[in-house]
Amino acid sequence: xxxxxxxxxxxxxxxxxxxxxxxxxxxxxxxxxxxxxxxxxxxxxxxxxxxxxxxxxxxxxxxxxxxxxxxxxxxxxxxxxxxxxxxxxxxxxxxxxxxxxxxxxxxxxxxxxxxxxxxxxxxxxxxxxxxxxxxxxxxxxxxxxxxxxxxxxxxxxxxxxxxxxxxxxxxxxxxxxxxxxxxxxxxxxxxxxxxxxxxxxxxxxxxxxxxxx
Amino acid sequence: xxxxxxxxxxxxxxxxxxxxxxxxxxxxxxxxxxxxxxxxxxxxxxxxxxxxxxxxxxxxxxxxxxxxxxxxxxxxxxxxxxxxxxxxxxxxxxxxxxxxxxxxxxxxxxxxxxxxxxxxxxxxxxxxxxxxxxxxxxxxxxxxxxxxxxxxxxxxxxxxxxxxxxxxxxxxxxxxxxxxxxxxxxxxxxxxxxxxxxxxxxxxxxxxxxxxxxxxxxxxxx
Amino acid sequence: xxxxxxxxxxxxxxxxxxxxxxxxxxxxxxxxxxxxxxxxxxxxxxxxxxxxxxxxxxxxxxxxxxxxxxxxxxxxxxxxxxxxxxxxxxxxxxxxxxxxxxxxxxxxxxxxxxxxxxxxxxxxxxxxxxxxxxxxxxxxxxxxxxxxxxxxxxxxxxxxxxxxxxxxxxxxxxxxxxxxxxxxxxxxxxxxxxxxxxxxxxxxxxxxxxxxxxxxxxxxxxxxxxxxxxxxxxxxxxxxxxx
Amino acid sequence: xxxxxxxxxxxxxxxxxxxxxxxxxxxxxxxxxxxxxxxx
Numbered sequence: 216x217x218x219x220x221x222x223x224x225x226x227x228x229x230x231x232x233x234x235x236x237x238x239x240x241x242x243x244x245x246x247x248x249x250x251x252x253x254x255x256x257x258x259x260x261x262x263x264x265x266x267x268x269x270x271x272x273x274x275x276x277x278x279x280x281x282x283x284x285x286x287x288x289x290x291x292x293x294x295x296x297x298x299x300x301x302x303x304x305x306x307x308x309x310x311x312x313x314x315x316x317x318x319x320x321x322x323x324x325x326x327x328x329x330x331x332x333x334x335x336x337x338x339x340x341x342x343x344x345x346x347x348x349x350x351x352x353x354x355x356x357x358x359x360x361x362x363x364x365x366x367x368x369x370x371x372x373x374x375x376x377x378x379x380x381x382x383x384x385x386x387x388x389x390x391x392x393x394x395x396x397x398x399x400x401x402x403x404x405x406x407x408x409x410x411x412x413x414x415x416x417x418x419x420x421x422x423x424x425x426x427x428x
Numbered sequence: 429x430x431x432x433x434x435x436x437x438x439x440x441x442x443x444x445x446x447x448x449x450x451x452x453x454x455x456x457x458x459x460x461x462x463x464x465x466x467x468x469x470x471x472x473x474x475x476x477x478x479x480x481x482x483x484x485x486x487x488x489x490x491x492x493x494x495x496x497x498x499x500x501x502x503x504x505x506x507x508x509x510x511x512x513x514x515x516x517x518x519x520x521x522x523x524x525x526x527x528x529x530x531x532x533x534x535x536x537x538x539x540x541x542x543x544x545x546x547x548x549x550x551x552x553x554x555x556x557x558x559x560x561x562x563x564x565x566x567x568x569x570x571x572x573x574x575x576x577x578x579x580x581x582x583x584x585x586x587x588x589x590x591x592x593x594x595x596x597x598x599x600x601x602x603x604x605x606x607x608x609x610x611x612x613x614x615x616x617x618x619x620x621x622x623x624x625x626x627x628x629x630x631x632x633x634x635x636x637x638x639x640x641x642x643x644x645x646x647x648x649x650x
Numbered sequence: 651x652x653x654x655x656x657x658x659x660x661x662x663x664x665x666x667x668x669x670x671x672x673x674x675x676x677x678x679x680x681x682x683x684x685x686x687x688x689x690x691x692x693x694x695x696x697x698x699x700x701x702x703x704x705x706x707x708x709x710x711x712x713x714x715x716x717x718x719x720x721x722x723x724x725x726x727x728x729x730x731x732x733x734x735x736x737x738x739x740x741x742x743x744x745x746x747x748x749x750x751x752x753x754x755x756x757x758x759x760x761x762x763x764x765x766x767x768x769x770x771x772x773x774x775x776x777x778x779x780x781x782x783x784x785x786x787x788x789x790x791x792x793x794x795x796x797x798x799x800x801x802x803x804x805x806x807x808x809x810x811x812x813x814x815x816x817x818x819x820x821x822x823x824x825x826x827x828x829x830x831x832x833x834x835x836x837x838x839x840x841x842x843x844x845x846x847x848x849x850x851x852x853x854x855x856x857x858x859x860x861x862x863x864x865x866x867x868x869x870x871x872x873x874x875x876x877x878x879x880x881x882x883x884x885x886x887x888x889x890x891x892x893x
Numbered sequence: 894x895x896x897x898x899x900x901x902x903x904x905x906x907x908x909x910x911x912x913x914x915x916x917x918x919x920x921x922x923x924x925x926x927x928x929x930x931x932x933x
């Protein structure tokens with residue numbers, strides 16, 4: 216890892232459809248950092264994560280993530296190194312938990328042999344063949360964490376990682392966050408829960424009025 | 429790119445086929461509905477066997493077209509935004525996603541064509557000549573409709589009125605496929621040249637495939 | 651802030667003048683030996699049909715240029731031309747039907763050109779409908795430009811298929827739909843001037859239509875200007891005493 | 894209907910609809926300008 220920040224946003228604004236969601240956002244995240252991001256309902260936290268995940272383009276300002284310019288087409292090439300666990304699970308309800316992971320492994324180009332180990336690591340070895348749609352929200356989230364364990368990510372974006380998780384799973388998540396930071400990656404944790412995230416984050420930022428304070 | 433293009437295509441095809449098999453929309457709703465549509469026509473226009481034999485093939489193709497549109501509509505509402513995000517962050521090449529979704533749609537359509545085709549042969553007493561050419565026609569129509577449907581679904585994606593718009597966009601653009609299919613059948617029956625019709629369908633398939641692959645990335649931009 | 655949108659008045663004058671010239675010529679040109687005065691419908695029908703094709707070709711060019719350059723200017727041209735094209739396609743179809751009724755006795759025949767124009771009408775109606783589904787200029791531009799390209803490249807294929815379909819089966823039993831042979835130089839002049847005049851009208855309409863797109867964008871920009879609150883501020887802290 | 898009747902019908906449709914279409918653009922432009930003026 217060179218000294219360049221993993222995430223660098225300057226004066227970024229995001230507009231979705233006809234509304235301005237973010238404006239004038241400046242943010243710099245170095246390798247090894249865990250950043251807590253707080254904000255009220257509808258403050259634009261999810262949009263901020265999707266922006267950093269290169270999934271939406273800034274309407275104003277400029278930014279780079281893992282060295283890729285957010286406004287250009289090159290940003291496709293870094294997507295595989297960005298993990299995101301959103302508010303709504305990005306898994307297919309008709310497929311079993313193991314099938315979901317196998318699909319992820321195949322698309323990402325990692326060996327499907329890792330699926331069983333990843334499921335075991337999140338404590339779902341016994342539920343591998345359960346359809347994702349029939350699994351609880353907490354199990355779906357654990358499956359998504361298993362996916363992030365299988366694939367080597369440099370940047371992890373977690374939207375309310377504590378919601379729907381029991382005590383064991385919370386430990387698992389916090390372990391994953393610490394490990395990612397120790398490996399030289401970076402983690403952004405979006406939350407309402409200042410106490411809990413404050414304990415693991417190196418620093419925190421607040422999203423108010425569409426901008427960071 | 430770390431992963432091979434076709435490797436990703438296969439992963440998407442397997443995913444879609446598995447989802448379809450689990451959900452069973454196609455098997456238990458779309459195909460029976462298509463068969464019922466074939467049954468309704470004689471009820472509406474009368475049961476004159478000669479007339480039915482004459483219009484049967486045409487009716488069959490019209491139903492394949494209309495249901496091809498249905499498959500496209502279901503395709504447009506198939507992946508939620510979080511699912512699309514997750515696939516994108518796995519490094520899925522948008523073009524591989526397009527090809528994979530097209531291939532799985534084409535497989536659904538081929539199954540639909542086969543089952544409804546057997547029903548049509550039974551109900552309308554359709555005679556089969558030139559089985560090789562007919563198989564090629566079925567394949568080209570399935571591929572063409574799958575391509576048009578997948579591309580259109582990508583075009584309207586994430587717009588609220590989008591799904592309702594798919595039939596309006598697909599139907600007029602599938603006219604060459606409809607004419608190609610019916611005229612190939614007529615040509616085989618009447619013993620005149622069908623090569624130009626087959627080439628026309630091939631041209632449609634190639635053109636839409638090229639546009640779909642080239643525009644896969646710009647379409648993901650929003 | 652973008653500069654004020656420039657409003658031009660000359661297009662209205664140009665439209666009025668061109669139409670006056672076209673109308674005068676089509677009235678003083680002679681009647682046809684076969685079709686009689688009905689031939690005069692040609693002087694509005696043929697230019698409309700010509701513009702239907704031209705307008706959609708411009709949409710195609712604009713769409714390709716947008717996909718290559720990502721400059722919204724091209725998307726505005728494509729959008730403006732598509733709307734005007736749909737108008738002229740509808741006009742050409744209506745005039746064709748009005749011409750067909752007294753000549754052939756029916757409003758509609760399955761003539762290749764009629765059928766094809768009808769399909770083309772729906773393709774671009776879909777294009778316009780697609781544009782209405784989103785306000786976001788970049789999303790709208792990239793989606794509709796792909797459709798603009800797909801439509802334009804499919805259209806020759808639709809055209810060939812329909813023409814082959816009609817030539818292989820049931821040759822038209824009625825009068826050939828190509829219209830009368832033009833024997834008189836004045837008729838030819840009236841037709842050519844008609845086509846030129848309608849093309850000028852198209853250009854003038856394009857200028858005004860693009861102005862309108864600029865104004866609409868400006869309006870949207872003002873509605874979402876920086877002074878307005880961002881979306882998140884619609885949610886405020888609950889006020890428990892309020893009820 | 895006489896030949897001239899059909900011609901009149903066709904010309905009415907052509908020139909009439911052109912006038913309506915051009916007017917609609919003019920009205921839309923006026924409305925847009927008005928609302929921009931209101932906002933500024």
